[in-house]
Amino acid sequence: MRWIVLVAVAIATLLVAVALGPVHLGLGDVVRAIGGGGAPTTVSIVRDLRLPRALLAFLVGGSLAVTGAALQALVRNPLADPYLLGLSGGAGLGAVLALALHAAGAWAVPAWAAIGALLAIALVYRLAIVAGGVLDTRILLLAGVVVGAFAAALVAAVLALSPAREVRGALLWLLGSFEGTSWGAVIVFGAYAVVPLAVLYRASRPLDLLSLGEEPARFLGTNVETLKRVLYVAASLLTAAAVAVSGIIGFVGLVIPHAVRLVWGHTHRTLLPAAFLLGGILLAGADTVARVAFAPVSLPVGVVTAVVGVPVFAVLLRRWTT
């Protein structure tokens, strides 16, 4: 029953996301246009502009939520979120450099962001490998914070040295946006995300065990060292791709897993798919709000997720401590 509701809400969110905009469409028009029927301009608005954008927002939101849930169990810290591992800093630096250096081509910014994220991932990973070749998840967290802070300093330096117009563009990118999403981006991201998502889902049971602690997880049949590496690599590669296509969108990866735990419990086998759907719903919905709230001006979607996410998280914190 809960699943039916969740899937229905997901579909409804996508339809509403496509219906709302400068040209408001009826839901019937939307459904017809997706099938290729109706006025040519409507079909074009739906199929070329709004549908890819809504789908990408959904996929990115789902991916961030799944990554957040997995990372919270991996580092055994309920405050973990996909960006805590420093890669958002690396991605931001890459993107800002691409903008400052006028790197050409539609894929320049995502490509530079991805490279920056991958470098940050590699650096954090290397720092977290301690004596005996063990991946220490506590150091992983600290290394992520340090690398992120370092990258943020460089981002600030690049911005300070850039002309005002580029600074604005870079700041908006850093706060996240699905502006100008193409089907190419949807397909590339979707195809790419399948593997890390499958890897994380397949690790559902070991993730349950890992949240008990590494030692109990080991004696309940988990190869802990391999698991930690696989999880870290899958989670960070997925986040890197999300950042590359959409910028840095906070709070989805932090808040959604906790919201899902309240309803679906802590078994990752159900937690992860539910988090994917709810994360998708939140981000597709937030992007719609970002587009229409102050039309014709768009807000950065990260602003909307933060405005929604922070109060929700504050409420969750209260529930925890009382």
Add this chain to the structure above:
Amino acid sequence: MDDLIFAARDVSFRYPRADTDAVHAVSLGVERGELIALAGPNGSGKTTLLRLLLGVLIPSGGVVETFGRAAHTWDRRALARRVGVVVQREEPVFPLRVREAVALGRYPHLRPLAPLGPKDREAVDAALARADATALADRWIGTLSGGEWQRVRVARALAQEPEVLVLDEATAGLDIRHEMEVLELVADLVRERGLTGVLVTHNVNLAARFVDRLAILDRGRAAAVGSPAEVLTRDVLERVFRWPVEIVPWHGVPQVVALRAAEAAGAADPAGWQSGRVAGGAGEAEASGNGDPE
């Protein structure tokens, strides 16, 4: 050989960056169906030896075989179907119900994404019943007392349906009744179900009353291995614990009474014990190694 569950031959281990071995040239066999305790002072290498037997650490010298195979080459899932371990410390990050926590013991038997089957639920119920934890099944683990939580963790190990049950300091911090309940439970399981039991403890008195054999470790070496009557002598204990003791029999089992300084003055040279206590600071390198087990 078939009846040896664990066989350590001349095994040594040194933690990275330590300058002494945490375990040095220890040989020990654990036979099927026995209840054995690894005892010794803090930092004597008990937990390190246990981790070697369980294949978590790779020996730097010697050989450790578990079920006839080099311990560290075991697939963890396969080993978890045969050995259930209750570890020293465990702090779950997310809240769980007791039944869910015990069901985690079924994971080594489950395919990666398969749900619990009827057989698994039966095993969970049986384990809860056996550990006297059925009444706790719907409680949140965060609301359990120390003794209840230990029973639940024993139940989880039983849900693994193991041949060997290992408890690492699992009764430390429990009051008399709860400590006795856990130990009685383990002793019953060994006696009635033919399980093999390994207890790691620094409480030699309790160990002596439950186990068939004791292995006393001292600064990484096996100081004595044998029945409680053979091992718990004043000579061995004073050497290992570096404190004056008296041995008092209790229904045929030796019990150790640690003497106060004034009592010891009558029996032995207090100055000697004073220096012995100072020497008790040895094994620091190992203690720091133990402090970082993960």
